[in-house]
Amino acid sequence: MQKVALILAGGYGSRLWPLSNESSPKQFSYFFGEGSMLFNTYQRTLKFFDEEDIFIISQSVFYDKIKEQLPHLPNKNLILEPYIRSTSAAITYANLYFQSFYEDDFLICAFPSDHIISNLDEFANCLDIAENSAVSLNAIMTLGVIPSYPETQYGYIHIDNTKNHEFFEKNVRYVKNFAEKPDKGTALRFIQSGDFVWNSGIFVFTSKTFWKELQINLPEFYKLFTELKSVMNTPSFARKLDHTYRSLPTVSFDNGILEKSKNVYCVLSKFEWSDLEGWDEVYRQTKKDTHNNFLNGEVIALQTEGSYILARDRMVATIGVKDLIIVETEKATLICKRGESEKVRKIIEYIRSKGIKDYL
Numbered sequence: 001m002q003k004v005a006l007i008l009a010g011g012y013g014s015r016l017w018p019l020s021n022e023s024s025p026k027q028f029s030y031f032f033g034e035g036s037m038l039f040n041t042y043q044r045t046l047k048f049f050d051e052e053d054i055f056i057i058s059q060s061v062f063y064d065k066i067k068e069q070l071p072h073l074p075n076k077n078l079i080l081e082p083y084i085r086s087t088s089a090a091i092t093y094a095n096l097y098f099q100s101f102y103e104d105d106f107l108i109c110a111f112p113s114d115h116i117i118s119n120l121d122e123f124a125n126c127l128d129i130a131e132n133s134a135v136s137l138n139a140i141m142t143l144g145v146i147p148s149y150p151e152t153q154y155g156y157i158h159i160d161n162t163k164n165h166e167f168f169e170k171n172v173r174y175v176k177n178f179a180e181k182p183d184k185g186t187a188l189r190f191i192q193s194g195d196f197v198w199n200s201g202i203f204v205f206t207s208k209t210f211w212k213e214l215q216i217n218l219p220e221f222y223k224l225f226t227e228l229k230s231v232m233n234t235p236s237f238a239r240k241l242d243h244t245y246r247s248l249p250t251v252s253f254d255n256g257i258l259e260k261s262k263n264v265y266c267v268l269s270k271f272e273w274s275d276l277e278g279w280d281e282v283y284r285q286t287k288k289d290t291h292n293n294f295l296n297g298e299v300i301a302l303q304t305e306g307s308y309i310l311a312r313d314r315m316v317a318t319i320g321v322k323d324l325i326i327v328e329t330e331k332a333t334l335i336c337k338r339g340e341s342e343k344v345r346k347i348i349e350y351i352r353s354k355g356i357k358d359y360l
């Protein structure tokens with residue numbers, strides 16, 4: 001069966017403010033040397049898919065950024081949404097878009113644009129199992145990463161380790177339900193039970209399975225996009241697309257379909273993975289110096305330990321501090337204790353409440 005890669009690149013990544021902001025979200029940012037998150041995701045995807053079968057979906061306002069980072073990407077492989085409506089809309093529109101290029105049924109592998117994945121041999125094996133299972137089981141597949149510590153910033157998947165099926169010996173498990181980001185104690189219980197894995201946000205399904213699940217779980221989306229399909233490749237398509245997106249609620253793929261469906265399976269995965277959900281995770285992923293610091297840019301760090309310091313536009317100098325996250329950008333500077341970076345969202349809420357959106 002023909003397979004297609006879809007890279008989801010339309011979000012804002014507000015937990016990595018101020019480096020990630022509304023004009024330049026985290027997928028376009030450089031965290032670890034050469035290559036933005038989007039560029040690195042695209043290069044990784046090239047190892048498993050033909051170039052002509054890799055598509056990126058994002059907001060139209062990011063067209064220039066995407067072409068700047070991926071200048072050789074054909075325009076036909078860039079799907080542009082008029083507005084951000086989260087991943088349910090993005091995946092549905094992409095599925096509709098693909099029907100202009102692929103006949104009959106085909107396999108879609110959806111990847112976030114801003115994740116870190118290591119051990120690509122293991123990743124390739126898990127992806128292959130997910131692809132075969134999606135076709136044979138007519139199900140939505142997700143890759144669930146076996147947790148190595150009780151992370152509170154990831155979503156979890158509750159799996160059934162008893163329900164037998166043809167892919168059970170391939171480490172495929174039926175999904176009971178999805179759990180939102182837990183507190184520390186709950187995350188620890190999840191790991192100790194052996195019945196929970198991290199939700200990687202990587203999904204595999206056939207086009208026909210997707211439309212069936214969409215009709216059952218998000219009938220309003222199904223109706224609107226079926227109407228949109230009727231004007232595909234006509235002069236009125238752009239206007240109808242704009243109207244469709246204005247009519248759509250903002251619903252994630254997890255909330256809109258996965259959490260409602262009774263037809264979701266998970267491949268237990270051991271590849272190294274991170275979705276860079278916050279600055280503490282960025283620090284965890286970096287290579288530190290002898291003082292356990294990560295310093296990037298014009299930084300002077302005296303008697304400084306265990307800190308992440310990023311200077312983009314001005315020099316940052318510290319004396320006698322430890323366990324800090326400091327992110328200096330042209331728009332704003334963030335200073336917080338390590339272990340507290342998940343509260344960045346409160347700063348975003350405050351800025352919005354005060355109407356000072358220039359800092360976003």
